[in-house]
Amino acid sequence: AQRVTQPEKLLSVFKGAPVELKCNYSYSGSPELFWYVQYSRQRLQLLLRHISRESIKGFTADLNKGETSFHLKKPFAQEEDSAMYYCALNPEKLTFGTGTRLTIIP
Amino acid sequence: DAGVTQSPTHLIKTRGQQVTLRCSPKSGHDTVSWYQQALGQGPQFIFQYYEEEERQRGNFPDRFSGHQFPNYSSELNVNALLLGDSALYLCASSLPSGLFTEAFFGQGTRLTVV
Numbered sequence: 001a002q003r004v005t006q007p008e009k010l011l012s013v014f015k016g017a018p019v020e021l022k023c024n025y026s027y028s029g030s031p032e033l034f035w036y037v038q039y040s041r042q043r044l045q046l047l048l049r050h051i052s053r054e055s056i057k058g059f060t061a062d063l064n065k066g067e068t069s070f071h072l073k074k075p076f077a078q079e080e081d082s083a084m085y086y087c088a089l090n091p092e093k094l095t096f097g098t099g100t101r102l103t104i105i106p
Numbered sequence: 107d108a109g110v111t112q113s114p115t116h117l118i119k120t121r122g123q124q125v126t127l128r129c130s131p132k133s134g135h136d137t138v139s140w141y142q143q144a145l146g147q148g149p150q151f152i153f154q155y156y157e158e159e160e161r162q163r164g165n166f167p168d169r170f171s172g173h174q175f176p177n178y179s180s181e182l183n184v185n186a187l188l189l190g191d192s193a194l195y196l197c198a199s200s201l202p203s204g205l206f207t208e209a210f211f212g213q214g215t216r217l218t219v220v
Contacts, residue, residue, distance in 0.1 A: 006148075007187065043109075043212065043213050043214075046208050047212065093139070094141075094149070096141075096149045
């Protein structure tokens with residue numbers, strides 16, 4: 001069975017401080033991992049995927065197969081980063097974590 | 107392109123009734139997936155349709171069924187509604203699987219069972 005764990009339901013960070021949203025997964029095959037974001041009153045949208053190794057809105061995430069983790073990081077938080085973040089596994093039938101609500105304190 | 111559109115946006119049904127939710131995929135997409143998102147939880151995969159057939163299914167009972175039409179739009183049907191079926195139902199469309207498959211989500215249908 002595949003599973004995604006996001007240990008923090010809520011995370012508050014001061015503007016300008018570093019951000020790290022944790023994600024751990026369990027999957028027997030070769031994992032494909034994603035971060036989805038939902039801003040207030042907007043639909044769920046893809047933020048980034050591990051396979052493209054790109055930085056979106058200053059966020060990066062590295063897949064660590066040894067630790068089965070895919071943590072999302074940003075060096076300097078901005079107020080517009082406040083949103084709900086979901087880690088997800090396997091594009092064919094996405095398995096989501098329970099999400100982390102990130103609040104940036106001005 | 108309006109993206110993925112779902113109807114209705116809100117719905118209230120009585121326990122035991124049946125409900126049909128509708129989804130139009132993003133232009134050019136032929137694969138539709140449905141998710142259930144209970145309050146405080148992440149979306150849970152219900153099933154996926156491609157070429158008018160159910161291709162994958164999550165851990166949901168047979169009361170949940172679906173359909174995909176030749177124009178790629180899709181319906182989710184839930185029979186014998188339970189109070190626990192109250193949730194936000196999300197539709198997502200995508201291209202068939204590949205390295206850069208991205209799911210585009212609709213705004214969802216909020217179903218309340220009373």
